[in-house]
Amino acid sequence: MLKKLFQSFRTPLRKPQQHTRTTPEVLNGSQHSLQRNQFSRYAVSIVERLQNAGYQAYLVGGCVRDLMLGITPKDFDVATSATPEQVRAEFRNARIIGRRFKLVHIHFGREIIEVATFRANHPQDEEDEDSNQSSRNESGRILRDNVYGTLEEDAQRRDFTINALYYDPVTERVLDYANGVHDIRNRLIRLIGDPQQRYKEDPVRMLRAVRFAAKLDFGIEKHSATPIRPLAPMLRDIPAARLFEEVLKLFLSGYAEPSFEMLVDLELFEPLFPASSKALEYNPTYTHTLISEALANTDLRVKQNKPVTPAFLFAALLWPALPARVLRLQERGMPPIPAMQEAAHELIAEQCQRIAIPKRFTMPIREIWDMQERLPRRSGKRADLLLDNPRFRAGYDFLLLRESAGEETDGLGDWWTEYQDANEAGRRDMIRDLGNKSETGQGPRKRRRSGGGKRKRAGADASE
Ligand code: ATP
Ligand code: MG
16 A cells, blocks of 8 residues: 555656756855854865865855854865865865765864765666666665766755855855755745655655744745645655654754654554554654653753753653553563563664664663653652662653643652652651651642752753
């Protein structure tokens, strides 16, 4: 069925529509707002040096786009006609790195400037068997991509029009091959070329469309938005390690909450988080509240420059998918605690098929979940032992998150808030008060308030 759906969308590869021009619109210094000194001086000096050596070189991508919008760029990318080897020959502090593409990283202390050689779009009609440098799979996805090209070709192979602006800090001119300035003014994310084909070449562009729309508060232009839902399942074929990187960019850049809403709306959430997507279907209010609250608080922390950890985020994203699994195992006769542990194990293993969450994060995810089992058990010395546990803070934050999504915990979050604020004697009283109540702290409890028992906000904090 899915295969059929796919096939109906598979069109023969053909030349992209010429949304780019071969002669760019040139904006001189008085026609745009960019100032040379807004760019990293290291990036500017790299461009100057490459130009002096006889190559073409420009600042490009996110830094030009963001500065045009008055946003401080995250990093500075340089595009040049020099090959990676030629770039390396010019700079002592340069290293060629080869992930999907061969790039050069030039190091200046802690700042790294990424220098990319102009690349061409791919031979559209036939697979390029001979060159062995660029190739696609049968659905049009580009598998290798190291074909160098001209500046014009480089503009054309970029994803969105707003990402294809080239700034020359020497002449202070902007080259606009794809009407990017127009789309910046109209706040639109628009793919260069035929959207369906460009998404098929690299389905991750669908996630990038969402990321930029959320970050910049732009709309996705109609023709660039329409193919996303039918092509969303193509994300299943993207290597899980690349998706991990992309998901981190989506969720740890300060715009996770609007990104999540858009991912769900465009049906991109399902191929990334299949189990959570099911939970969203069966238990929409709780699941949606828990995830969006976790993401909103994470966004707040990012904006306040507080550290955030992917573990808390993934713990929240996956938590709503746990109960159904625990239940299934219990129905097969497994006792509650082993069922919970087995469900956690299964869920994480399954999720890692889609998004390769590294071990250094999957461990703390499980510990945050384990904490949820332990936080109700407070009698004797248990509360103090828990408080000393390095994972306590994350576990407590997670408990508050569950409560704010509507989970019933019999005031457990307030109890822990109060306990942390209480002095030694107060704490002893609180434990004694648990008294004859069951170990799990169920049942009515006298409300106590002691000094400044303010609930802390839940979010992806630094409790790694
Ligand atoms: P930011 O760095 O703020 O996340 P950016 O636009 O600089 O945004 P990068 O991932 O750093 O994004 O990529 C740099 C540039 O490379 C982009 O602006 C775009 O022109 C091009 N690019 C990146 N990924 C792709 C892709 N998958 N397909 C086509 N072009 C891409
Ligand atoms: Mg960038």
